[in-house]
Amino acid sequence: MEQQFDINKLVRPNIAKMKAYSSARDEFTDFDKDMVFLDANENPFDNGVNRYPDPQQGALRRLIASQKEINEDCILFGNGSDEVLDLIFRAFCIPGKDNVMSLPPTYGMYKVLSNTNDVENREVLLNEDFQPDIEAIFKHVDAHTKLLFLCSPNNPTGNLIEEEKIEMILKRFHGVVVIDEAYIDFATAPSWITRLEKHPNLIVTQTLSKAYGMAGIRLGMAFASIAIIDILKKIKPPYNVNGLTQQKAVKHITKTDVYNNETNSILVNKGILCKSLVDIFFIEKIYPSDANFLLVKVDDANKRYQQLIEKGIVIRNRSTQPLCENTLRFTIGTSQENEQLIEALKSI
Ligand SMILES: *Cc1c(COP(=O)(O)O)cnc(C)c1O
Numbered sequence: 001m002e003q004q005f006d007i008n009k010l011v012r013p014n015i016a017k018m019k020a021y022s023s024a025r026d027e028f029t030d031f032d033k034d035m036v037f038l039d040a041n042e043n044p045f046d047n048g049v050n051r052y053p054d055p056q057q058g059a060l061r062r063l064i065a066s067q068k069e070i071n072e073d074c075i076l077f078g079n080g081s082d083e084v085l086d087l088i089f090r091a092f093c094i095p096g097k098d099n100v101m102s103l104p105p106t107y108g109m110y111k112v113l114s115n116t117n118d119v120e121n122r123e124v125l126l127n128e129d130f131q132p133d134i135e136a137i138f139k140h141v142d143a144h145t146k147l148l149f150l151c152s153p154n155n156p157t158g159n160l161i162e163e164e165k166i167e168m169i170l171k172r173f174h175g176v177v178v179i180d181e182a183y184i185d186f187a188t189a190p191s192w193i194t195r196l197e198k199h200p201n202l203i204v205t206q207t208l209s210k211a212y213g214m215a216g217i218r219l220g221m222a223f224a225s226i227a228i229i230d231i232l233k234k235i236k237p238p239y240n241v242n243g244l245t246q247q248k249a250v251k252h253i254t255k256t257d258v259y260n261n262e263t264n265s266i267l268v269n270k271g272i273l274c275k276s277l278v279d280i281f282f283i284e285k286i287y288p289s290d291a292n293f294l295l296v297k298v299d300d301a302n303k304r305y306q307q308l309i310e311k312g313i314v315i316r317n318r319s320t321q322p323l324c325e326n327t328l329r330f331t332i333g334t335s336q337e338n339e340q341l342i343e344a345l346k347s348i
Helices: 013-017 058-068 080-092 109-116 134-140 163-172 192-198 226-235 243-253 256-277 301-310 335-347
Strands: 075-078 099-102 120-123 145-151 176-180 202-207 220-223 283-286 293-298 327-331
Touching (some): 013 226, 058 075, 058 243, 075 080, 075 226, 134 163, 145 163, 163 176, 256 283, 256 293, 256 335
Parallel strands (some): 099 145, 176 202
Antiparallel strands (some): 283 293, 293 327
């Protein structure tokens, strides 16, 4: 399988054929040189954002590459992971013909993107431990199944997908496996980006929206082989990561102490919250979590959700998801927010 894998057999033929749009800023990006820039029809008067942003995101790319110890050419940036995931759909799935596989209960965007791209979303439920059912998956995979989405740690359940199961899927699946690692910085397991070389059919996505604390700037990342990244780069809008986002990301990413400390305190607060939830009479189960949220089973999710809203606390009711009947998802906040949540729960 691994030797035979040829990404060019999976990519949509129209995309295999096309050449990327080459923008003015692609041809010349070195603003440090004393040049006169009359190539991009910009307004010449400097206000900090009058120039188009770097379409290659060079500064950000170098930082992320060194931080993640990965080749710069193995990274794609997007306007949030949502854009990155959409580009993956558009590169590999022929509308009305191909299909993808996702494993509910999981992140809702895989289905939304399937629908917007007119690509069938085949769903095979996770088992009771929220792990993939390998046999059931491969019963539903066919020659047109281009992508398989794994979310690890999984949203909304919080657990990591077992390494062995992921290995089995990577070996057996003929299409591209996408591992969504939005919550990996909270997890006890390492990222799969260290194994990209072994798996030419793997794309790992991450984001600055969670542990890095930058949901507002919209920056998502895909890590994969150069061959896969080159395909995605061809179809990405040239200026998909805006200048303010690039500047802010570059500034914040070097502050490793800040977000590492924040991540640690979120994990400490998760432990504290977990202990307090045990004493709440209507909470029946707290699911194990490798993320910055806890999924809990309650007696009546709609009722408890409403009661918390009345006390000024907004959480997520996940009851409509399969296998998640009467579940609520609590994001871990600051210590103070945590205490407010606990107080509210106790007073119900
Ligand atoms: C929050 C989240 C993301 C992040 O999406 P962005 O568009 O990067 O903010 C991606 N995947 C999952 C599973 C998430 O929960």
